[in-house]
Amino acid sequence: MSRIEQALSKAAQERTSAKSSSPNQSSPPVNVFVPNSLTGIDPRLIAIFSVNSLAAEQYRQLRTKIIRAKRLFSHNSFLVSSALPGEGKTVTAICLAITIAQGLQDTVIIVDSDLRKPSVHKMLGINSAKGLSDYLMGKANLEEVIIKTKIDKLSAIPAGTLPSNPSELISSDKMGKLVPELKTRYQNRIVIFDSPPIVSITDSVILSQKVDEVVLVIYANHTPKEAVMDAVAELSGATITGVVLNQFDNLSRYYRKYKYKYKYGYGYGYGYGYGDSARQGREKKVK
Numbered sequence: 001m002s003r004i005e006q007a008l009s010k011a012a013q014e015r016t017s018a019k020s021s022s023p024n025q026s027s028p029p030v031n032v033f034v035p036n037s038l039t040g041i042d043p044r045l046i047a048i049f050s051v052n053s054l055a056a057e058q059y060r061q062l063r064t065k066i067i068r069a070k071r072l073f074s075h076n077s078f079l080v081s082s083a084l085p086g087e088g089k090t091v092t093a094i095c096l097a098i099t100i101a102q103g104l105q106d107t108v109i110i111v112d113s114d115l116r117k118p119s120v121h122k123m124l125g126i127n128s129a130k131g132l133s134d135y136l137m138g139k140a141n142l143e144e145v146i147i148k149t150k151i152d153k154l155s156a157i158p159a160g161t162l163p164s165n166p167s168e169l170i171s172s173d174k175m176g177k178l179v180p181e182l183k184t185r186y187q188n189r190i191v192i193f194d195s196p197p198i199v200s201i202t203d204s205v206i207l208s209q210k211v212d213e214v215v216l217v218i219y220a221n222h223t224p225k226e227a228v229m230d231a232v233a234e235l236s237g238a239t240i241t242g243v244v245l246n247q248f249d250n251l252s253r254y255y256r257k258y259k260y261k262y263k264y265g266y267g268y269g270y271g272y273g274y275g276d277s278a279r280q281g282r283e284k285k286v287k
């Protein structure tokens with residue numbers, strides 16, 4: 001058993017014994033999602049799904065919007081993007097993909113279309129060298145680059161070899177044909193594209209015109225308003241499914257209070273209390 005599995009199992013035992021030692025106290029339902037095999041998956045992702053967290057609940061709400069878009073409009077391809085680097089696009093794309101895969105019906109494929117700074121493969125623990133760029137360059141066929149992940153019903157196309165011409169590949173005819181191919185190949189499949197930042201790189205804007213809808217990630221209290229406005233302007237013409245307000249932890253209490261008081265239904269705030277150190281040393285605002 002890996003250290004992560006041990007920690008999860010211990011936490012589950014503690015929750016069970018806390019429950020039985022105070023039978024009259026009503027505790028929230030425990031909602032533990034344990035993928036088939038945890039080995040190799042970023043522990044921070046597992047943390048989101050291993051507790052009955054606000055984050056997991058917010059992802060389920062976003063999943064509901066996505067399933068609705070699919071049912072009402074047959075929309076099943078979604079781009080996850082944000083104005084600037086480091087706002088949580090990849091974390092959001094993966095957590096959303098896992099949440100959809102956890103649902104009863106749909107299978108999911110996540111495509112790493114950030115050909116400049118890819119990280120889906122690292123976070124999902126995929127070791128394949130070949131990926132989207134190799135397919136687009138004609139160096140691999142589609143079957144070769146679709147990888148089954150360790151999570152049920154979730155497959156992935158990693159970014160592959162770092163290309164020297166990412167924008168050309170993303171805007172190529174082959175990419176234009178790949179999106180409908182992935183959308184229609186299997187029934188009940190949802191396609192999630194991770195992507196580079198919108199401001200100053202054209203790739204995401206090009207992709208936003210090929211997919212059905214866009215999920216916009218904003219780093220709470222960090223992304224300058226102007227950058228968000230620029231990104232929204234760049235996305236004009238795209239359908240925005242929703243906005244994920246990432247790193248919402250400092251505001252979450254406040255948010256919950258008002259959510260319950262006034263039944264606000266906007267946004268997707270979440271915070272799961274880790275990773276601040278990962279951000280230390282990085283600029284808080286990109287200008």
Ligand SMILES: Nc1ncnc2c1ncn2[C@@H]1O[C@H](COP(=O)(O)OP(=O)(O)O)[C@@H](O)[C@H]1O
Binds near residue numbers: 084092275
């Ligand atoms: N909600 C969060 N809480 C803590 N750390 C986060 C959160 N979202 C992202 N991170 C961390 O911030 C860094 C950047 O996130 P990432 O998803 O790679 O951003 P992007 O894809 O927008 O560049 C990663 O180290 C990631 O683990």
Ligand SMILES: [Mg+2]
Binds near residue numbers: 089091195
């Ligand atoms: Mg990323």
